[in-house]
Amino acid sequence: MRFHTRKWVKPEDLNPNGTLFGGKLLAWIDEELALYSIIQLENSRIVTKHMSEINFRSSAKQGDIIEIGIDVVKFGNTSIVLKCEVRNIMTWDTIITIDTITMVSLDDEGKPKSHGKTTIEFIRDRRNNFSS
Template structure:
């Protein structure tokens, strides 16, 4: 698992209980996963197709620094599946785990098309 992005938890990222709002972190995960997938495929025009269970393990508070990690699970003919973990930067305590996020590569008309990639890239 490689950790690419870091975020500092700000007041607008908090929920009514004073902890990290799940919707904020899920938005960051979706964006990071799309960037990671685009870099893996070397091309854009992808859509999120599916996410497995989102496991909220712990939370974060105001001023905490978190990092978002991604790892390639597998390549399909038109898809790529990645795994995600969000954790506290310094303690390494897991905040969220998602075992599978599936993206599909599309052509200009929105049809799934082969991406031609079979091995993870270092980007």
């Protein structure tokens, strides 16, 4: 699992119980998945099609720092399937796991678009290819 983003849990992120609001966490996850997919598929028109069961395993409180991890499960013709884990780096507890998230590449009319990708690409490698 590659952990890409860290978030600091602030007062505005809390639920009435004083812990991280699940809706806020899901918004952070969805944004991170979209950004990751945009970079991998080289298309800014990406939508979330499906998320499998979401398993909340623990929480975080104000002041904690969490990090969002993403791995590629597979590349489809118009999609990329990811998995996600969020952990609290203050306690090392896993907060949430999502086994499969399907992100779809779209064309200018909002229809699924083939992306031609089959493996994970790193920006550093793309940059090196341009300088050759």
